[in-house]
Amino acid sequence: MSNALLEKIKKKEVKVCVVGLGYVGFPLLELLIKKKFHAIGFDIDKKVVDNAIKNGVPATLNDKEALADADCAIICVPTPVEENHRPNLEFVESAAETISKYLKRDSLVILESTVAPGTTEEILLPILEKSGLKQGDFYVVHCPERIDPGNKEWTVQNLPRVLGGIDEESAEAAFVFYKNVLDADVVKLSSAKAAEAVKIVENTFRDINIAFVNELAKSFDEIGIDISEVIGGARSKPFGFMPHYPGCGVGGHCIAIDPYYLIEKAEKSGFNHRFLKLAREINNSMPKYTVKKINKGLNMAKIAVNGSNIAILGLAYKPGVEDTRESPAFPIIQELKKWGANLTIYDPYLPDLSDVKTLDDALRNMDCIVIITAHEEFKRITPEKIKENGIKVVIDGRNVLDSNNIKRLGIIYEGIGR
Ligand SMILES: NC(=O)c1ccc[n+]([C@@H]2O[C@H](COP(=O)([O-])OP(=O)(O)OC[C@H]3O[C@@H](n4cnc5c(N)ncnc54)[C@H](O)[C@@H]3O)[C@@H](O)[C@H]2O)c1
Numbered sequence: 233m234s235n236a237l238l239e240k241i242k243k244k245e246v247k248v249c250v251v252g253l254g255y256v257g258f259p260l261l262e263l264l265i266k267k268k269f270h271a272i273g274f275d276i277d278k279k280v281v282d283n284a285i286k287n288g289v290p291a292t293l294n295d296k297e298a299l300a301d302a303d304c305a306i307i308c309v310p311t312p313v314e315e316n317h318r319p320n321l322e323f324v325e326s327a328a329e330t331i332s333k334y335l336k337r338d339s340l341v342i343l344e345s346t347v348a349p350g351t352t353e354e355i356l357l358p359i360l361e362k363s364g365l366k367q368g369d370f371y372v373v374h375c376p377e378r379i380d381p382g383n384k385e386w387t388v389q390n391l392p393r394v395l396g397g398i399d400e401e402s403a404e405a406a407f408v409f410y411k412n413v414l415d416a417d418v419v420k421l422s423s424a425k426a427a428e429a430v431k432i433v434e435n436t437f438r439d440i441n442i443a444f445v446n447e448l449a450k451s452f453d454e455i456g457i458d459i460s461e462v463i464g465g466a467r468s469k470p471f472g473f474m475p476h477y478p479g480c481g482v483g484g485h486c487i488a489i490d491p492y493y494l495i496e497k498a499e500k501s502g503f504n505h506r507f508l509k510l511a512r513e514i515n516n517s518m519p520k521y522t523v524k525k526i527n528k529g530l531n532m533a534k535i536a537v538n539g540s541n542i543a544i545l546g547l548a549y550k551p552g553v554e555d556t557r558e559s560p561a562f563p564i565i566q567e568l569k570k571w572g573a574n575l576t577i578y579d580p581y582l583p584d585l586s587d588v589k590t591l592d593d594a595l596r597n598m599d600c601i602v603i604i605t606a607h608e609e610f611k612r613i614t615p616e617k618i619k620e621n622g623i624k625v626v627i628d629g630r631n632v633l634d635s636n637n638i639k640r641l642g643i644i645y646e647g648i649g650r
Contacts, residue, residue, distance in 0.1 A: 237338050237371075240303060241409050244269050249302040251327045253280050253291060255485070255555070256344060256377045257308030259388045261289050267413055274298035274330075299334040304409065306342045307331070307356075308377065310485065317492045317512075319348065321355060328359035335363035340371040340405050342395075343424075346431050346490050347374070348497035352424035353398050371402035374424040375410065376431030382552040392417040396427030435490040436508060441476040442487070443511035446518055449478035449649025459649030460631050478648045480522040480604055480629030481560020482515040483549025488558040518648070519563035522629050525646040526568065526602060529625035532644050535599050538572035543594045546605025547579040547586075554581040560629075561604045580609050600625035606632045615641050 240246040248271040250261040257273065261284070264271035273291035275281050284291035292298050299305060309323035324345055331341060341360060343352050352374040357367060375395035379388050393410055395418065397403030403420050410418045421427050445459065452459045459478055467475045482488050491512055495505045530537055549559040556562075561577075568575060578586045578594035588594050591609055595601065601623055603610050615637040618626060626638055628647040638645045 246303045247301050248304045249298045251307045252309035253284050255381050263388050265289050272298050295330045304340040305331045308344045311345045313489050313492045319493045328356050332360050332363040337369050342373045342375050344377040348493040349425045349428040371405045373397040373402050373406035374427045390416050394419045394427050394430045396421040396424045398424055432490050432494045435486050439487050439491050440511040443514040445476045445478045446514050452649045481518040483558040485557045519560040523567045526627050529644045529646045533624040540573050540599045542573045542575055543598045543601040544577045545603045545610050547582050548605045551606040595621040598623050602627040603629050606630040
C-alpha cells in the first residue's frame with residue numbers, strides 16, 4: 233500500500249469527492265468540510281448542486297472539476313428497485329463510469345450506496361478498470377451508510393461503521409480514512425461482500441420483524457386483542473425481546489427496498505429466500521389492509537365510501553421528515569380515489585403536496601381521518617378535537633391516538649391490530 237495515500241489521509245491533505253448529494257451524500261460532505269478535509273460534491277442534478285452551494289458546501293455539476301484531482305471518491309447514489317422489484321444499478325454504474333474517466337493510481341474509491349453482496353467486486357471494480365488501471369493500482373471499498381435522516385442522536389458523525397475492501401490494502405486505507413473523519417468505531421471486515429451483506433441484513437432484520445407484528449396485528453384484530461398493549465407488556469422483559477410496531481405500510485429507500493437486492497442475488501446463485509419474500513409480501517399488503525379498515529369504519533358509521541370526506545394525515549414514510557419514497561400513503565390514496573372518496577391531504581412537512589395549510593383545515597367537515605404518518609402534530613390530536621369537528625371515524629394507521637377515549641366519545645376507532 234502506498235504510504236503516500238495514508239500520509240495524505242492522516243494529514244487531511246487527501247482530496248475527496250462525494251458523488252451524489254442526497255440524504256446520504258450531503259451530510260457526509262458537510263462533515264468532511266467540518267473536519268477540514270479538501271472535499272467537493274458532485275451531482276448530476278442542478279437543483280441539488282445549487283442547494284449544496286446555498287448551504288455553504290462546495291459542489292459542482294462538472295465531473296472534471298470534481299474528480300480530476302481527487303484521491304478519494306465516495307459514491308452515494310440511489311439504488312432503487314423497478315416496478316417488478318428488480319434492483320436497478322444504473323446510478324451506481326453511471327457514477328462508476330464517471331469516476332473511471334479520472335481514476336488515478338493509488339486513489340481510493342468507496343461505495344456507500346446499499347447494494348447486493350458481490351456488487352463492489354463484480355460490477356464496480358470492472359467499470360473502474362476501464363480506466364486502464366488494474367486491481368492493486370487503486371483501492372476499492374464498500375462502506376455502507378447507516379444514516380437515519382431525522383435522528384438527532386445518531387448522525388453521520390457518531391454512527392459506527394463497517395467496511396470491507398476488495399483486498400486488505402483497500403480496507404486499511406478506508407479504515408484510516410473513516411477513523412479520521414468520524415467520531416465513531418469503524419469495524420473492518422474481511423471482504424467487500426461481507427460489508428455489503430451487513431447492511432442488507434440490518435434492514436432485512438427490521439423488515440422481517442415488522443412483517444411479524446403486522447401479521448400479529450391482523451390476527452389480533454380477529455381475536456380482539458390490542459397489539460399495542462401486548463407489545464407494551466412484552467417489552468417489559470429485559471432481554472430477548474425487541475419491540476417492533478405494526479402500521480399501515482413500510483416505506484422509505486431502505487427497508488422497503490434492500491431485501492429485494494438480497495432476494496435477487498440469492499436467486500441468481502440458486503437460493504430461494506422464502507422468508508424474506510413473505511415478509512415483503514406481508515408488509516406490502518398493509519396499505520390495502522388499511523383501506524379495508526377505512527371501509528369497515530365507514531360502513532359501521534353508515535357512510536358510503538363513495539362521496540365520503542376523508543382526511544389523509546401524512547404523506548412522508550416516517551415521522552419528522554419530508555421523504556415520501558415508497559410511502560404507503562400513495563397506494564392508500566390511489567385505492568380510496570378508486571372508491572370515489574373525496575380526499576383532503578395534509579402533511580406539515582410537505583406543504584406543496586398538501587391540499588390545506590393547517591391541521592385544523594384538514595379536520596374540518598371530515599367524515600373520517602386516516603393517520604398515515606406519526607408526525608408529532610398528529611399524535612397531539614385529542615378525542616375532544618375529533619368530536620368538535622364532527623368526525624365519525626378515525627383510522628389510526630400508526631396506533632398513536634388515545635383509542636379508549638376516542639371510543640368513549642362515541643367515535644368509531646380502528647387501529648392496526650387494536
Ligand atoms: N436515505 C437513507 O436514509 C439512506 C440510509 C442509508 C443508506 N442509504 C443508501 O444510500 C444510497 C443513496 O441514498 P439517498 O437516500 O442519499 O439517495 P438520494 O436520492 O437522496 O440522493 C442521491 C443523489 O445522487 C445523485 N446521482 C444519481 N446518479 C448520479 C451520478 N451518476 N453521478 C452523480 N450523482 C448522481 C442524484 O441526483 C441524487 O441527488 C442508496 O443506496 C440508499 O439505499 C440511504
